[in-house]
Amino acid sequence: METSAADADWFSQRHRALAATVSEFFRGNPAVVERALLCMYAEGHLLLDDVPGVGKTSLARAIAQSVSGTVRRVQFTADLLPSDVTGVRIWDAASRTFEFHQGPVFANVALVDEINRASPKTQSALLEVMEERQVTVDSTTYRVPRPFMVIATQNPVEHGGTYELPEAQIDRFMIRTTVGYPDHAAEVAILAAGTRGAQPEDLQPVLAETDLLRMTEIVRGVHLSPEMYDYIVMIVADTRRYPDQIRLGVSPRGGLSLARAAQARAAATGRPFVTPDDVKALAPVVLGHRIIMRHDARLDGLTGTDVLARITASVRIPDAYAIHR
Structure with missing residues (x-):
C-alpha cells in the first residue's frame, strides 16, 4: 500500500522521538544515529567500523534499548562455532526427540561485537539469516522474528587475530559507517555520564514493536x-x-x-x-x-x-x- 502524507508525518514524529532518545546516551555524531535508524526502518543490517572506544557497541545497545523487542548480544571470538550463532538441535531423553535451541540471532536486534574476530566458517553462519531472515539447521528451516536487524562492529586497525570479512558478507550490510571521535562538548558530556554510571539499559523504550513494524511497512510504501x-x-x-x-x-x-x-x-x-x-x-x-x-x-x-x-x-x-x- 502506498504511503500517504499522514503516514509520513506519523513516521517522522516517531523518528524524531527515537533519535532524541538514542542521542541522550550516544553523543557527538547525530549523522551516525540517523544512518543507523534509517537502516533499521529499511530492514537492513548495519556495520559500525571504527577504532576501539568511540562508542560502537554503546550506539548499538542504545538503539536496541529504545525499541521494545528482544535483543541478544554475541561476542565473536576465534573459538566461536556456527551453532553458537544460529542454534543447535539437542537430544531430549525425556521426549526422545531432538529439540532446537535458538541461537542469539533469534531476536529483533542481534548485536554482533567484533565480527571480524570469528573464523570465516562462523562468519558465514550469518549469511543466510541476514539475507533470508531464516536459519537452516539439519535441513530444517527456522524463521527469525520480525523486525530483524544485525548490528555488527569491527575494528579496522587491529589485525592480529582477525579474519577479513568476505565480500559476500560485506555486501549484506545495507549501511557501513564509521563513528568518529566526538567534539569537545560531546566528550565532556560522555565523561560526565560515564562517571555517573549511565548505561544504555537506563533508556526507556519509545517505540513499541508494533510501531516499528508499522514503520517498516510505511517505508515499503x-x-x-x-x-x-x-x-x-x-x-x-x-x-x-x-x-x-x-x-x-x-x-x-x-x-x-x-x-x-x-x-x-x-x-x-x-x-x-x-x-x-x-x-x-x-x-x-x-x-x-x-x-x-x-x-x-x-x-x-x-x-x-x-x-x-x-x-x-x-x-x-x-x-x-x-x-x-
Missing part, C-alpha cells in the same frame, strides 16, 4: 517514481565504468539497498516520496563498501566514497526534480 529508479540505476551502473580504478562495481543488491534506504530517509523527513537528495545523501554509506578498488587506485589514496562523490556529481538529476532545486 514510500513512492519511487520511474525517474528515480532510472537515477539510482545510473549511479550504480557508473560504478562499473572505471575499469582502470575499480575492480568490482556495485551489484543490483546494492541498488536495491540504496532505494530502500532512500525510502526510509524520505519517510523520516515527513515525505511520502523519494527525491534525488535522499539518494545522494545515502549513496556513500550504502554503496561505498561495495566498491572494490584496484591496487594502483588504493595506492593513490582513492576510495569507493571518492568515486561515488564524483559519480553523484556527474549523473544527471531527472528533469522532474531538477526544476525544483
Whole structure:
C-alpha cells in the first residue's frame, strides 16, 4: 500500500522521538544515529567500523534499548562455532526427540561485537539469516522474528587475530559507517555520564514493536517514481565504468539497498516520496563498501566514497526534480 502524507508525518514524529532518545546516551555524531535508524526502518543490517572506544557497541545497545523487542548480544571470538550463532538441535531423553535451541540471532536486534574476530566458517553462519531472515539447521528451516536487524562492529586497525570479512558478507550490510571521535562538548558530556554510571539499559523504550513494524511497512510504501529508479540505476551502473580504478562495481543488491534506504530517509523527513537528495545523501554509506578498488587506485589514496562523490556529481538529476532545486 502506498504511503500517504499522514503516514509520513506519523513516521517522522516517531523518528524524531527515537533519535532524541538514542542521542541522550550516544553523543557527538547525530549523522551516525540517523544512518543507523534509517537502516533499521529499511530492514537492513548495519556495520559500525571504527577504532576501539568511540562508542560502537554503546550506539548499538542504545538503539536496541529504545525499541521494545528482544535483543541478544554475541561476542565473536576465534573459538566461536556456527551453532553458537544460529542454534543447535539437542537430544531430549525425556521426549526422545531432538529439540532446537535458538541461537542469539533469534531476536529483533542481534548485536554482533567484533565480527571480524570469528573464523570465516562462523562468519558465514550469518549469511543466510541476514539475507533470508531464516536459519537452516539439519535441513530444517527456522524463521527469525520480525523486525530483524544485525548490528555488527569491527575494528579496522587491529589485525592480529582477525579474519577479513568476505565480500559476500560485506555486501549484506545495507549501511557501513564509521563513528568518529566526538567534539569537545560531546566528550565532556560522555565523561560526565560515564562517571555517573549511565548505561544504555537506563533508556526507556519509545517505540513499541508494533510501531516499528508499522514503520517498516510505511517505508515499503514510500513512492519511487520511474525517474528515480532510472537515477539510482545510473549511479550504480557508473560504478562499473572505471575499469582502470575499480575492480568490482556495485551489484543490483546494492541498488536495491540504496532505494530502500532512500525510502526510509524520505519517510523520516515527513515525505511520502523519494527525491534525488535522499539518494545522494545515502549513496556513500550504502554503496561505498561495495566498491572494490584496484591496487594502483588504493595506492593513490582513492576510495569507493571518492568515486561515488564524483559519480553523484556527474549523473544527471531527472528533469522532474531538477526544476525544483
